[in-house]
Amino acid sequence: IIVLSLLYTAAIMAIGNPGAGKSTILNAIATELLFKSGRCSGGGGLTYKLDEAQNKNGVCFIDTPGLDDVELRKAAACAISTALQKGGKHKLLFFVRYEGGRLQPQDLFMMQVGLKSAPEIRNQYGVIINKLSPKMMKQLVDCEERSKLLTQLFSNIDDGNNPVPSLPLPRLGDLDDEDNVVPNLADLPNLEIFIEEVIPTVKLTAQAANTINIEQYEEVRKEYELAKEQLTKKEGNILYICLLYTSDAADE
Numbered sequence: 001i002i003v004l005s006l007l008y009t010a011a012i013m014a015i016g017n018p019g020a021g022k023s024t025i026l027n028a029i030a031t032e033l034l035f036k037s038g039r040c041s042g043g044g045g046l047t048y049k050l051d052e053a054q055n056k057n058g059v060c061f062i063d064t065p066g067l068d069d070v071e072l073r074k075a076a077a078c079a080i081s082t083a084l085q086k087g088g089k090h091k092l093l094f095f096v097r098y099e100g101g102r103l104q105p106q107d108l109f110m111m112q113v114g115l116k117s118a119p120e121i122r123n124q125y126g127v128i129i130n131k132l133s134p135k136m137m138k139q140l141v142d143c144e145e146r147s148k149l150l151t152q153l154f155s156n157i158d159d160g161n162n163p164v165p166s167l168p169l170p171r172l173g174d175l176d177d178e179d180n181v182v183p184n185l186a187d188l189p190n191l192e193i194f195i196e197e198v199i200p201t202v203k204l205t206a207q208a209a210n211t212i213n214i215e216q217y218e219e220v221r222k223e224y225e226l227a228k229e230q231l232t233k234k235e236g237n238i239l240y241i242c243l244l245y246t247s248d249a250a251d252e
Helices: 022-030 073-085 105-117 134-139 143-154 173-177 191-198 214-251
Strands: 011-015 051-054 060-063 088-099 126-132 166-170 202-204
Touching: 011 022, 011 105, 022 060, 022 088, 022 191, 073 105, 073 214, 088 105, 105 214, 126 134, 126 143, 126 191, 134 166, 143 166, 166 191
Parallel strands: 011 060, 011 088, 088 126, 126 166
Antiparallel strands: 051 060, 088 202
8 A cells, every 4th residue: 555654754745726636646645535536517626725634544645726716716825825834744746737739838837836935845846747648658658758748847947946756647537537536556657656755755844935926827827828829920920921922832
């Protein structure tokens, strides 16, 4: 059974946005149902407040809400800040998703503001790249492909904060549509070793973390949207020029 060696020593904290699969993976690590998991009617995850529980082995698990829900953002920021300010030994897990050929920007923003709020974390955490398709899982076996993904992951994070360990995890098939599930660890390759042996334990100083800056999260998000819009326009202009050139060439 996982995390026996962590008994009464390090709490396992999951940080990520709604729908990233935090609660489900924590249940898998705990090997029992500690947290409600699934999707609410609005499409997001079910975690909307700080949630703490111990499994039957006495290991503490902490499930935090995400910042992607505009209505709950302020409360979520307070909850994450409270968790980081409690202090003590932790195994920190940041959850990100890879969809449409790229890491989801809102998950990267979440990592950014979380790490900035508690600088003493430095590179003492792990990243779970969750809900990957079978094709993407196979691609990440290739060192070059994995290197590209990690470059994308850490491009907006200070150099002092990386490298850090990361673990790709697959979609859980039919379980993705189920609520309150406890996945079998056998279906989550290397998760047990990743938690127990790979991720470093960070000792957080009580009250040392700053309050999560939701304005900063919104600012980073807006900067990304502006850059994305400019890139789309640039690509559109290039396409227009190419089509125009092709049309002129055809007329000749």
